[in-house]
Amino acid sequence: MLAGALALLTFIALVDSSLALTIAPAVLLLTLFKCGIRPGERLFACFAQRRVTAVRPASQRRPRPALFLRPVGRVLGAAYGLRGPPAARLQLS
Numbered sequence: 001m002l003a004g005a006l007a008l009l010t011f012i013a014l015v016d017s018s019l020a021l022t023i024a025p026a027v028l029l030l031t032l033f034k035c036g037i038r039p040g041e042r043l044f045a046c047f048a049q050r051r052v053t054a055v056r057p058a059s060q061r062r063p064r065p066a067l068f069l070r071p072v073g074r075v076l077g078a079a080y081g082l083r084g085p086p087a088a089r090l091q092l093s
Contacts, residue, residue, distance in 0.1 A: 005031040 005027050013020035032039060 001034050002031055 009020055009024055009027055012023060029039070
């Protein structure tokens with residue numbers, strides 16, 4: 001399996017080197033999965049065991065919501081997207 005993946009990458013590199021560099025990580029991961037190697041599996045198991053819940057003391061009040069929300073992220077992008085083009089300058093000659 002590994003020899004086939006390397007042969008495929010070599011053939012693609014002969015045709016187009018940028019395509020080979022783009023596809024190489026995907027081919028490597030696919031080869032590892034087919035061989036039964038699961039990269040990062042131990043890390044996921046570690047995260048699954050470490051479930052921590054943050055508990056707020058009962059005496060502490062809930063934070064008040066903000067009166068004015070700043071436009072960030074998608075809202076800001078949508079606001080900029082709706083704005084029209086700048087007005088053309090008048091040229092007096």
